[in-house]
Amino acid sequence: LAMGLIIIITLLSIAAPLISDALNVSYTKVNTSETFLPPLSVTTRNDAPSYHLLGTDDLGRDQFSRLLYAGQVSLSVGFLAAILSLSIGVSLGIVTGYFGGIADDITNWVIATLTSIPTLFLLLIVASVLSPTPTTLIIVLGFLGWTGTTRLVRGETLSLREREYTVSAKAIGASSRRIMFSHILPNVFSVIVITLAIDIGALILAEAGLSFLGLGIKPPIPSWGNMLSKSQEF
Numbered sequence: 001l002a003m004g005l006i007i008i009i010t011l012l013s014i015a016a017p018l019i020s021d022a023l024n025v026s027y028t029k030v031n032t033s034e035t036f037l038p039p040l041s042v043t044t045r046n047d048a049p050s051y052h053l054l055g056t057d058d059l060g061r062d063q064f065s066r067l068l069y070a071g072q073v074s075l076s077v078g079f080l081a082a083i084l085s086l087s088i089g090v091s092l093g094i095v096t097g098y099f100g101g102i103a104d105d106i107t108n109w110v111i112a113t114l115t116s117i118p119t120l121f122l123l124l125i126v127a128s129v130l131s132p133t134p135t136t137l138i139i140v141l142g143f144l145g146w147t148g149t150t151r152l153v154r155g156e157t158l159s160l161r162e163r164e165y166t167v168s169a170k171a172i173g174a175s176s177r178r179i180m181f182s183h184i185l186p187n188v189f190s191v192i193v194i195t196l197a198i199d200i201g202a203l204i205l206a207e208a209g210l211s212f213l214g215l216g217i218k219p220p221i222p223s224w225g226n227m228l229s230k231s232q233e234f
Contacts, residue, residue, distance in 0.1 A: 009071060009075075010071075010075060012068055012071065013068050013069075013071030013072045013075055014072070015068075016065065016068035016069045016071070016072060019064075019065070019068060020062070020065040020068070020069075023050065023051045023052075023053070023062070023064070023065070024045055024046070024048050024049065024050040024051065025045070025050050025051065025052060025062035025064070025065045026045075026061065026062060026065065027061055027062060027065040027066040027068075027069045027222060028061065028220065029060075029061065030059045030060055030061060031056075031059075031060035031061075032059065032060055033060065034056050034060040035056060035057070035058055035059065035060045036055070036056060036057070036058065037052050037055045037056040037060075038055050039052070039053060039054050039055045040052070040053060040055075041055055041056070050062070052064065054067065057230070058230075058233075058234065066222045066227060067222075067224075067227070069222050070222035070223045070224050070226075070227055071224070073134055073217060073221060073222065073223045074204055074207055074208060074223050074224045074225070075204065076134065076138075077134055077137050077138055077141065077203065077204070077207045077217075077223075078200045078201070078203045078204035078207060079200055080138045080142070081137070081138045081139075081141035081142040081145065081199075081203045081207075082142075082145070082196055082199040082200040082203050083142075083196075084138065084139070084141075084142025084143070085141070085142045085143070085144075085145035085146040085149060085199060085203075086146075086149055086192065086195065086196050086199065088142070088143070088146040088149075088150075089145075089146035089147070089148070089149025089150040089152075089153060089195075090149060090150075090153050090185075090188070090192060092107055092146065092150045092153075092154075093149065093150040093151070093152065093153025093154040093156075093157060093188075094153055094154075094157050094180050094184055094185060094188070095180070096108075096150070096154055096157075097153065097154035097155070097156070097157025097158045097161065098157055098161050098176065098179070098180055098184065099176075104154075107150065107154075111147045111150060111151065114144070114147050115147055119144070119206070120206075120209065122144060123140070123141075123144065123206060123209075123210060123215075124210075124213070124215060126140050126144070127140065127210050127215040127216065128215055132210070132211075132215060132216050132217060132218060133217070134217060134221070137207055137210070137216060137217065141203050141206055141207065145199060145202075145203060145206075148195070148199075149192075149195050149199070152191050152195060153188050153191060153192070156184075156187070156188045156191055157184055157188065160183070160184045160187055160188070161179075161184065165183060166179055166183050166184065169182075169183055204224075207223065207225060208223070208224050208225035208228070209225060210225065211223045211224070211225025211226040211229065212225040212226065212228055212229045213229070214226075214229065
């Protein structure tokens with residue numbers, strides 16, 4: 001049921017241009033004569049009826065189309081930032097877990113340092129310094145969200161590197177690179193999938209929280225966070 005709901009929301013967001021054209025509405029066009037229309041309102045645009053399924057906002061823009069386009073932004077930030085953080089976390093987790101030593105100590109020190117700072121506080125500092133665009137948020141969230149993945153993958157790698165098939169591969173002369181990517185990586189795939197699913201939801205909420213506080217994506221680009229923030233005025 002949850003997966004079905006996610007798929008529906010994602011498909012609706014992807015199809016935002018088609019749906020907006022079918023309803024003859026615009027998420028950017030300002031019309032001060034059509035502000036705060038109630039849901040299921042019908043107006044005229046370009047000599048054709050426009051169907052406002054969720055009404056309009058304070059500038060006369062269609063709320064439903066804005067919600068769908070905002071979904072494109074929020075989902076893109078969540079998915080891409082999660083993939084970026086996952087790539088960093090998996091790579092560091094496998095390398096540090098397999099080799100150990102100084103690299104492992106330094107990585108654990110960095111993780112301990114980052115996790116000791118409240119995530120929202122850290123995001124507020126970075127977002128206030130950098131320009132809050134979707135690309136910037138993807139990079140910031142991606143580079144700050146890898147610590148949990150690294151811990152999980154590192155723990156699995158510490159166990160997998162002592163398994164019989166890993167020891168056998170090393171004994172017959174397999175390179176460390178082959179062992180890590182052919183023997184260890186496929187066996188941490190289940191952890192990666194679960195982590196990715198959790199991270200996507202957490203990063204969408206993080207983006208929405210920053211945008212709600214005014215430190216994320218700025219209007220007129222719609223996102224779920226800044227739409228919610230704007231609605232608080234009314």
